[in-house]
Amino acid sequence: MADPHSALAPYLDERADVGPRPLGAAGVARCHTLSDALDRSLRELTGDGDDVRFAVVAVGGYGRREQCRHSDIDVMLLVPRTGAEHATRVLYPLWDAGLKVGHSVRGLEEIPQAARNVETLTALLDARLVAGDASLFGELEVVLARVARSQRRGLREALAERHRALVAREPWQRQATDLKTGRGGLRELQFLHWLRRVEEWAEGPAGSSEVRLPEELAGVRERLLATRQGVHALAERPTDVFRDDLAPRVAHWLGEETMECARALYLGMRAVDEAVGEELGQAPVARPRWRVWRREGARAGRLETEAEPATDLEALRAALRGCADERAAVRLEPLPRAEWLDRLLPEWEALRARRHIAPFHVHPVDSHLLRTVAEAAYIARVDEEGARTVEVARDHGDLDELLLAAWLHDVGKGREEDHSTAGAVIAERFCARAGLDAETTQRLVTVVRHHLLLPSVATRRDIADARVIEEVAEAAGTTSTLRLLYLVAVADSRATGPDVWTAWRAQLMRSLFTRVLAVLQETGAVALDATRGLQQLQRALAGRFAPEAIESHIRQLEPGYLLSTPAETVGDHLELVAEAARSGLALRRERLNGMDRLTVVCPDRPGLLQALAGTLAAHQANVHGGVAYTRDDGVAIEVWHVGDALGYQIDDRRWGRILEAIPLVLDGSYPLEERLAEMRRLYPSPPSHIAPAVHVENAASDAYSVVEVTAQDRPGLLYAVTHVLSEQGIDIHLAKMDTLGPEAFDAFYVRRENGRRIEDPDEIERLEAHVLEAIGALERG
Numbered sequence: 001m002a003d004p005h006s007a008l009a010p011y012l013d014e015r016a017d018v019g020p021r022p023l024g025a026a027g028v029a030r031c032h033t034l035s036d037a038l039d040r041s042l043r044e045l046t047g048d049g050d051d052v053r054f055a056v057v058a059v060g061g062y063g064r065r066e067q068c069r070h071s072d073i074d075v076m077l078l079v080p081r082t083g084a085e086h087a088t089r090v091l092y093p094l095w096d097a098g099l100k101v102g103h104s105v106r107g108l109e110e111i112p113q114a115a116r117n118v119e120t121l122t123a124l125l126d127a128r129l130v131a132g133d134a135s136l137f138g139e140l141e142v143v144l145a146r147v148a149r150s151q152r153r154g155l156r157e158a159l160a161e162r163h164r165a166l167v168a169r170e171p172w173q174r175q176a177t178d179l180k181t182g183r184g185g186l187r188e189l190q191f192l193h194w195l196r197r198v199e200e201w202a203e204g205p206a207g208s209s210e211v212r213l214p215e216e217l218a219g220v221r222e223r224l225l226a227t228r229q230g231v232h233a234l235a236e237r238p239t240d241v242f243r244d245d246l247a248p249r250v251a252h253w254l255g256e257e258t259m260e261c262a263r264a265l266y267l268g269m270r271a272v273d274e275a276v277g278e279e280l281g282q283a284p285v286a287r288p289r290w291r292v293w294r295r296e297g298a299r300a301g302r303l304e305t306e307a308e309p310a311t312d313l314e315a316l317r318a319a320l321r322g323c324a325d326e327r328a329a330v331r332l333e334p335l336p337r338a339e340w341l342d343r344l345l346p347e348w349e350a351l352r353a354r355r356h357i358a359p360f361h362v363h364p365v366d367s368h369l370l371r372t373v374a375e376a377a378y379i380a381r382v383d384e385e386g387a388r389t390v391e392v393a394r395d396h397g398d399l400d401e402l403l404l405a406a407w408l409h410d411v412g413k414g415r416e417e418d419h420s421t422a423g424a425v426i427a428e429r430f431c432a433r434a435g436l437d438a439e440t441t442q443r444l445v446t447v448v449r450h451h452l453l454l455p456s457v458a459t460r461r462d463i464a465d466a467r468v469i470e471e472v473a474e475a476a477g478t479t480s481t482l483r484l485l486y487l488v489a490v491a492d493s494r495a496t497g498p499d500v501w502t503a504w505r506a507q508l509m510r511s512l513f514t515r516v517l518a519v520l521q522e523t524g525a526v527a528l529d530a531t532r533g534l535q536q537l538q539r540a541l542a543g544r545f546a547p548e549a550i551e552s553h554i555r556q557l558e559p560g561y562l563l564s565t566p567a568e569t570v571g572d573h574l575e576l577v578a579e580a581a582r583s584g585l586a587l588r589r590e591r592l593n594g595m596d597r598l599t600v601v602c603p604d605r606p607g608l609l610q611a612l613a614g615t616l617a618a619h620q621a622n623v624h625g626g627v628a629y630t631r632d633d634g635v636a637i638e639v640w641h642v643g644d645a646l647g648y649q650i651d652d653r654r655w656g657r658i659l660e661a662i663p664l665v666l667d668g669s670y671p672l673e674e675r676l677a678e679m680r681r682l683y684p685s686p687p688s689h690i691a692p693a694v695h696v697e698n699a700a701s702d703a704y705s706v707v708e709v710t711a712q713d714r715p716g717l718l719y720a721v722t723h724v725l726s727e728q729g730i731d732i733h734l735a736k737m738d739t740l741g742p743e744a745f746d747a748f749y750v751r752r753e754n755g756r757r758i759e760d761p762d763e764i765e766r767l768e769a770h771v772l773e774a775i776g777a778l779e780r781g
Contacts (some may be wrong), residue, residue: 004093007044012035012097014625015069018233020253027226028066035065038073039130045090046131054079054087055132057140060102063126063209064193066186066225069232072102074123076129078136078509100238108136108143117157125197128211135494138509141205148201155198157455160192172691173367174265175356179228180240184269186224186331188276189217198758217275220268227265230254239312244359244742245689262355266364268481268612270353273332280473312340313434320403324377332368344433347426350414359689360741365413369406376406376491385506386566389490392513396483405444405488409451424449443481450475454489458508459625460708460747464514464560465701472512473519482520486513500740503566503592504625504641511563533562540567545574553577556631558734565629573637576601580635585666587659595624596642596650600662606635609732610722611672612638615665617656617716618675620683621650622740624713628732640737676716680778683715690743692775694768696758702747704733705758707767711775713744713766719747720774726769729753 005149014037033057034516042056060074061067077087086107094101106114115121124144129137152537170183180186193211200206202645213221228240230250235243242250242265251261276282308313318333332775335341341348353366361368380402396402408430410424427448431441453475461468466525476482489509492735493501534554538547554562565573570589576599579586586601600612610627616623626640644650650658691712691754700706718737725748751757758764 001603004045004096008041008093008097011041016144017067020255021226021229023223023226026229026254027222027224030229031066031068031225034069035062035067038062038067042075042090045093045739048131052132053136053701055134055137055140056090056130057132057137058128059125059126060123063128064190064211065128065209066211066240068225068228070100070178070235071232074098074102074301075130076124076127077103077105078140078321080136081109083105109327111143112147112150113149114145118155121147121155122194122666124594125201125206127196128265138205142590145201145204145206148198152198152202156195156280156694158645159194160282163191163282167277168329172334172363172371173270173332173353174362175361175364176241176243177269178241179224179231182269183663184273184276185240186221186228187223188215188272189224191276192217192279214275220272223265223268225255227261247355259355259445261595262364263353264329264747266355267352268332270333278622279338285667288537309340311435312344315340316344316715317403319408320400321377324374324403331495333361334367339360345411345426347411347429347431351411354412354414358740358743359394359496360500360660360743363495365410368495369410371408372409372488372491372495372685373403376402376487379487379494385503386511387490387506387510389487392486396480396487401440401443401483402487404483405439405447408448409492409684410418410490411448443478443484444465446475446481447484447679451488451492453560454485454509455505457491458512460587460736461700461706462558462560462645462734462749463508463512464558464564467702467761468700469512469515469519472516476516476520476680479517482517487758499595499624501644502595502625502641503670505738507566510565517564521644537562539565541571541574544571549574553631556635557629557637560734561629563712564586569639572599573601577637579632585663589655589659589703592641596655597772598638598640598642598658600636600638600640601637604634606731607668607722608636609638609735610719610726611665612640612662613718613722614672614676614716615658615661615670617640617719618642618672618679619654619659619661620644620679620715621654622713622715622739623718623737626735626737628735630698630733679715692772692776694771696764696767697761698757701749701758704751707748707750707771708746708756709744709771709775713739713742717744717775718746719773720778721748724767724770724774725750726770728770730767731756 005750011589014034020430046052046056052175055078057076057078058074062074075091077549079087086228092102116123127140138555149222166183174182178185190220192213196212197209211221227242227250229241230253231242234246234249234253247262248258249601251258254261271762286370315338323334335348338645339491351365351369356365363371372511377704379389380399381390383390391404408423408427410419410423411426412421415422426447427445428441453472457463457468457472492499537554538550576586576588580601584602588599592596613623621644622640623642624641628636628638630636642650660671665672680776695708697708707725711717722732730750730753731753732748732750736747738745758767
């Protein structure tokens with residue numbers, strides 16, 4: 001056997017070359033270069049001569065010569081019944097070099113049984129002799145031909161089932177797509193290859209395992225492999241995910257512009273998915289013909305199929321209803337090209353397969369818009385999180401208009417100006433082309449312009465402030481527009497990402513909607529909210545607490561607490577207040593909808609928010625949302641939704657350490673600063689892809705200044721901001737924390753210790769600069 005180090009050195013050197021490459025040199029050609037270099041190394045390690053009584057067989061991706069930088073080395077050591085005891089020594093240098101080897105050692109007699117496993121069968125379909133006994137490999141070819149004849153029908157059925165499962169798991173295209181196993185990825189391209197290969201093997205030894213595809217799909221394969229090579233070259237760890245933070249770097253590595261690189265990738269994956277569906281007989285069903293939603297008479301609320309659409313608008317409505325139909329198979333291409341679409345909304349092409357800039361979005365823009373349509377149809381018939389969406393949709397009464405509004409809400413994306421402003425102009429043009437009446441046009445344009453209004457106000461403003469309610473009511477204009485705004489906001493949140501629509505956000509949104517609706521209806525209900533809400537709360541908690549205790553608790557808190565806190569949670573807070581009265585501190589951690597909620601009740605004190613934020617940061621826990629209140633008697637109630645900064649789940653042991661640390665931090669006996677410094681050293685923050693922004697707003701509240709902070713979410717962010725506020729002698733009256741994906745949006749209602757707002761321009765400038773400096777220090781470590 002050759003010297004292992006010298007034998008492997010050329011392959012390892014080739015593998016270590018991560019220099020940028022243009023598309024044509026980065027994909028198939030690069031894979032072949034790596035595969036061929038590995039072939040040469042394995043031949044040297046194996047040696048030659050009559051004493052080599054085994055065969056080194058490349059299988060799977062290596063067999064196809066699709067080796068990427070971080071690919072597993074898929075090999076089978078084919079051995080006779082006796083005489084090849086030392087075959088595995090070929091693998092030792094690979095293991096010693098830290099390479100990941102997917103290997104098996106098999107005799108010919110074991111092949112038929114092993115090939116009953118689909119993974120093994122598909123790997124063997126690409127079997128290729130690398131080194132060793134060629135006659136033994138020839139015998140393998142005869143066995144594989146026999147296996148293929150018996151397994152080809154089962155293979156097609158197994159691949160069809162896998163495709164169905166993938167469609168169910170990934171019904172909408174993901175922006176951070178998995179290049180290997182995602183829908184439309186390399187694995188699905190391999191489905192087509194394997195179906196051809198099994199037929200070739202069934203006719204006899206199949207020869208070269210070279211992948212042969214139609215020209216269009218061959219180009220997609222080149223792009224998928226090139227992008228995967230770029231991800232492998234640039235990622236800090238082995239991954240096949242086209243992550244949002246990697247996308248610009250990978251595009252630059254390929255010599256392309258980010259948006260066009262991503263768009264070509266997404267379109268290519270859609271073509272793969274369509275081809276696989278057709279090959280396996282699972283192409284999406286035809287979109288249903290024009291269906292009318294009966295609003296009046298005996299057939300009210302029924303969908304009925306009628307004639308072929310007579311107008312472009314009817315064709316669009318049919319397409320949107322088809323997208324919302326749970327029984328219809330979902331295309332990865334959410335809205336195929338059509339002449340009627342070009343006439344109604346030529347601006348759509350700019351959105352097709354467009355990557356979102358905002359990293360909290362899960363889907364490309366067009367997929368997000370059509371998923372929002374589907375979510376709008378869903379919430380019109382199913383109420384989740386107590387959001388009252390079914391009732392609101394029924395009161396609005398026009399499902400077609402709701403689906404149109406959902407489809408249009410982000411239509412302004414991809415332009416220089418604010419997308420809501422640009423979208424309103426495009427929506428108005430669309431309405432004119434579609435022949436919609438003036439009232440409908442006004443509602444749709446308003447929804448597009450203000451579709452972010454309700455969620456941003458609900459999560460970042462004091463919804464008990466009458467002026468805030470009046471401003472939202474003025475923007476909405478009418479009750480019908482408000483209902484449409486609310487439904488689209490809920491659907492948009494649900495379609496954006498898994499952590500965006502939460503019970504906490506639903507409660508805030510519903511409370512805001514209810515108050516604004518009362519203003520527009522001029523019922524006087526806003527003034528009665530507190531009284532009626534207290535009475536409802538007392539009924540809900542009857543048996544747990546005396547009515548007087550409930551009233552005392554509510555009267556000592558700002559009105560926003562009652563509006564945004566469910567009755568059961570208020571009851572939990574009352575229990576914690578009683579516990580804190582006895583022991584000075586009460587803590588509770590709960591698991592809700594995949595996220596942890598931490599509630600802390602204790603006497604208020606300067607720097608409390610800062611201390612709690614620092615404790616979480618010191619244990620690699622991030623605050624994803626929450627709110628902090630203080631009662632008139634000085635009891636603070638902090639409610640935080642917490643996740644793991646490392647991307648996993650905070651286990652019970654770590655939660656135990658957090659809960660043990662909080663009282664120590666509060667009494668000053670915990671080395672918080674040292675612990676934070678240690679965490680920054682062990683887990684340095686990744687480079688920020690979101691420019692931080694700090695703004696002091698005095699128009700949002702008559703009594704307080706609002707410090708608004710937008711930055712990349714990271715451990716210690718909340719601590720850094722609150723530390724600055726504390727050092728500057730600023731009291732936090734109300735804090736609202738919200739996180740969308742990697743982006744944090746925090747708002748603090750503050751005053752000086754003397755009760756003065758922060759209004760002097762120089763003072764505002766200094767405060768904003770101090771907060772920005774603190775955020776910048778986190779990145780610098």
